[in-house]
Amino acid sequence: MTELGPGKEFDTIRRIAAALGAAATELGDDCAFLSVGGEQLALSTDSCVERVHFRREWLTLQEVGWRATAAALSDLAAVGAGAPRVLAALTVPDRSEAEPLMAGAGAAAVSVGGVVIGGNVTHGRELSLTITVVGTVKQPVRRSGARPGDGLWVTGLLGLPRAALQTWLHGGIPAEPARRKFSHPEPRIAAGQWLAAQGASAMLDLSDGLAGDAGHIAAASRCRLEIDLGHLPIAPEVRAAAAASGQAAEPFAAAGGEDYELLVTLPAAFNSAEECLRKTGVPLTRIGSCLASGPAAPPGVILLTHGQPVELRGFDHFA
């Protein structure tokens, strides 16, 4: 399987892959791949559970449907796939909840040129959605292709979902940009395809926090990723939320989850962030570099603040 970074969640995936043995193909990337009639399909499935990933009082049911679908579509973006199709499996305490959830799922699919091709509705005490996405891709960008010398870049702004989450958990009402980013993440399908065409060597989407997720590229590519936290693209609302919890904005953003932005390594010569914004509507920021690993410098992530290494923890839904 594709090498994963450290973490209990990823230990579980490692054990599953070992247990499945020949019953599974290669696991561990953002998507599975399937060659059909000369075309390459990318597939991914992702679940979103009430009281684990969201609380009902934070979001409308349409927003819950959008968010779950956008999170799944983000995995297609992460490999550079397009032409998304969605299957939405809903588990609902009450039948009437299915319609607004599915409307949100449909809206998220349509927002990136996709369509809902199927689904399922079943009863359960706990509201949850499992969204499966299928896209087509010419040459998937895997996590394993980062090379020493590549630049490390990230799309959009980081930390807003964590800012929203923290505000809600402390009984407040998040600033609108933070709430919007949590409730309506925009799948970076267009940006993922554009980055793939620019020669992206490795890519993933940020679901568990920059610090932990970068570890997956480092592990799969067997390289060291040096990230200058001072370069992270951070919205003012994140600075305010971080300050409210007595933290600096950069480590707060780097340890947040569910940004659904793309983390990508690009050739050293790449310098077209402005073109990315112009062509895909998404800002792109260089936040670090890929360095060689070796016996004295094992694969991993080095986070720097003012040139000094710092330690962070990723985001784990079981923690």
Next chain:
Amino acid sequence: MTELGPGKEFDTIRRIAAALGAAATELGDDCAFLSVGGEQLALSTDSCVERVHFRREWLTLQEVGWRATAAALSDLAAVGAGAPRVLAALTVPDRSEAEPLMAGAGAAAVSVGGVVIGGNVTHGRELSLTITVVGTVKQPVRRSGARPGDGLWVTGLLGLPRAALQTWLHGGIPAEPARRKFSHPEPRIAAGQWLAAQGASAMLDLSDGLAGDAGHIAAASRCRLEIDLGHLPIAPEVRAAAAASGQAAEPFAAAGGEDYELLVTLPAAFNSAEECLRKTGVPLTRIGSCLASGPAAPPGVILLTHGQPVELRGFDHFA
């Protein structure tokens, strides 16, 4: 969308399809279809939830994984698709439960020549699995192709899962054939492909009970299906369980759920049940006929006992 038979569950699907509008392709068959590079893919997603579809004390976690996966694979069988691939999304209260669940999913996939290509593990208070399956199919058998004069056939034996369920719900221990059929349904992939090659005009898999599911073929094909309950293939254990609840075995079996057998219409001249058994290992039984509908005889299902029409109710997880 494909016309569905009566029922609250199907009203929900009708409302969802209406709400999605252009955000969805045609919904309502066992699978969604996708043309890729000249090949036809069939896709389906299906959820299985603790205390709705099973109780933990009835099944091991491996069996839960097998059963959920077999149920999803059954949708591929229902359209005549093969070469199954599985994505397994698990929601588990405890991380350690993921491994046996996934091992069961893998075993079910391997049992029909399939493989697990991806998945997801997330935390939730309620154990559930959403299994998405992808297969290839030359000419899918839809629900809408039944023609007057066709024979109506069913694979395997009916009613065993209901017998197991009823025994458990009354505090008993099911007879082994009933328990086995509930815990290890065998996806009829080979039989589905064989039946498609024999000219099956309409097909579906029995998940909500023969009586209700036959209504979907009748609605989609705009025909009347006459079923002679006296011809239903019923195991001795079903007769015992039905008798214990004071019912006749045939209506008991016809109103059971989760048989995961195939209900299929075949040209009148078809007479190769023995060949089906020899080639696919699955018995095939003629249980009725497809009749024309008209102004005085609307599309629907007519169940006969000793030549007399009887009324039954399908199985609804929300009921």
